[in-house]
Amino acid sequence: MSNASTKQLGNDITVTINVAVAVIYYKDKYLLGFRDKSQHQGNRYEFIGGKIEAHETANQALIREVAEETGIVIHYNTIVKLGRLHHDYGDKKVSLQVYRVELTSHQYDVYKHQDYGLEGQMLAWVNKSELLAGSYNLPAANKTILEWLRLPSKIAITYPLSHFSTYPDAATAWLQYHQAHIASDAWVYIRVQDIGSKNVAKQLMGQRPDIKVIMPDDINEHYSNHHPASSHQIIAHHLTQTSLLQWVDEVKNNAAQLQSLHHPLIVSCHDADSIYAANKLANSRLERQESPVIGIFLSPVLATQTHPDAKALGWETWSDLAALADMPVIGLGGLSPNLFTQATQYGATSIAGIRQFL
Numbered sequence: 467m468s469n470a471s472t473k474q475l476g477n478d479i480t481v482t483i484n485v486a487v488a489v490i491y492y493k494d495k496y497l498l499g500f501r502d503k504s505q506h507q508g509n510r511y512e513f514i515g516g517k518i519e520a521h522e523t524a525n526q527a528l529i530r531e532v533a534e535e536t537g538i539v540i541h542y543n544t545i546v547k548l549g550r551l552h553h554d555y556g557d558k559k560v561s562l563q564v565y566r567v568e569l570t571s572h573q574y575d576v577y578k579h580q581d582y583g584l585e586g587q588m589l590a591w592v593n594k595s596e597l598l599a600g601s602y603n604l605p606a607a608n609k610t611i612l613e614w615l616r617l618p619s620k621i622a623i624t625y626p627l628s629h630f631s632t633y634p635d636a637a638t639a640w641l642q643y644h645q646a647h648i649a650s651d652a653w654v655y656i657r658v659q660d661i662g663s664k665n666v667a668k669q670l671m672g673q674r675p676d677i678k679v680i681m682p683d684d685i686n687e688h689y690s691n692h693h694p695a696s697s698h699q700i701i702a703h704h705l706t707q708t709s710l711l712q713w714v715d716e717v718k719n720n721a722a723q724l725q726s727l728h729h730p731l732i733v734s735c736h737d738a739d740s741i742y743a744a745n746k747l748a749n750s751r752l753e754r755q756e757s758p759v760i761g762i763f764l765s766p767v768l769a770t771q772t773h774p775d776a777k778a779l780g781w782e783t784w785s786d787l788a789a790l791a792d793m794p795v796i797g798l799g800g801l802s803p804n805l806f807t808q809a810t811q812y813g814a815t816s817i818a819g820i821r822q823f824l
């Protein structure tokens with residue numbers, strides 16, 4: 467891959483620099499470097515990384531840059547793709563290919579007291595909460611990376627109301643079950659489909675103010691406007707594959723409308739076409755400085771009881787598809803929480819599910 471692609475636009479020549487970026491961490495500690503004032507975006511913190519040379523893949527550049535700048539040797543199988551993004555700084559355009567690399571406890575012990583990198587730059591291990599709270603001055607493009615890093619490793623999905631249809635009062639049974647079973651501070655996709663379940667969703671959020679909620683996009687604006695007390699719990703909106711593809715058609719007809727401009731989006735995808743559509747949506751939102759697409763639910767990885775008719779992708783195909791995405795990919799379908807490590811080896815940043823995640 468070339469380190470700079472050149473485009474002729476009228477009389478202007480715009481160069482895009484391809485950069486490999488490593489989000490290096492151990493548990494809740496994240497490694498930042500400090501850019502020298504003479505560098506582009508100088509006097510700011512950064513994730514370790516640098517330009518991808520013409521003969522290199524992004525992974526090769528990542529391994530080389532991390533070794534050159536810190537001495538840390540990272541292995542291919544510890545690299546998990548987070549996403550790709552373009553940013554125009556005015557004086558320079560960059561295309562960042564961002565990866566997450568978890569160090570072993572041994573590596574962290576060796577490097578945690580290293581205050582300076584091998585190029586003389588300051589290094590700092592910072593708390594994830596402070597990093598995400600914006601306590602460190604990073605280049606503007608990194609705003610989206612921080613949004614990606616908010617995604618937890620596991621996301622629970624609620625049962626449909628119909629799962630409790632044999633109970634005399636399905637709504638009460640749904641509510642009691644989820645109130646009792648959702649883990650503290652969990653991210654939960656409340657899959658509400660009808661008027662009745664919207665109401666129980668509201669009640670669940672009232673009873674469990676600790677949970678962070680993903681809500682279907684179509685009801686969300688309406689919901690947020692009418693229930694401002696619980697709207698702070700809504701951390702992302704969800705778009706189905708059907709709505710995503712509909713958006714692509716609307717764009718073609720110059721009639722695109724998406725409601726959730728102010729909330730991050732998580733979209734569902736089941737094939738390559740929908741992933742390309744998600745990339746297009748993510749890019750369009752970045753260009754318009756709208757809230758980013760922070761993840762894709764890519765499913766079904768394995769056969770599931772919830773959708774017995776859907777053909778499972780299998781890990782290999784799932785992994786090939788996940789590699790196409792410009793944002794973190796969440797494995798969904800037939801998974802259990804103990805498959806998380808395996809899932810990361812196939813390129814998942816997170817996994818999700820119903821029965822085993824509640």
Ligand SMILES: Nc1nc2c([nH]c(=O)n2[C@H]2C[C@H](O)[C@@H](COP(=O)(O)OP(=O)(O)OP(=O)(O)O)O2)c(=O)[nH]1
Nearest residue numbers: 485487506507512513514515516517560605607608
């Ligand atoms: N390393 C790094 N670069 C970033 C981040 N965010 C961001 O916008 N960038 C931009 C700043 C620069 O324009 C570009 C990285 O280029 P660089 O000049 O540091 O690359 P390099 O290490 O190969 O530099 P050099 O030796 O050629 O000076 O990417 C980040 O988190 N880490």
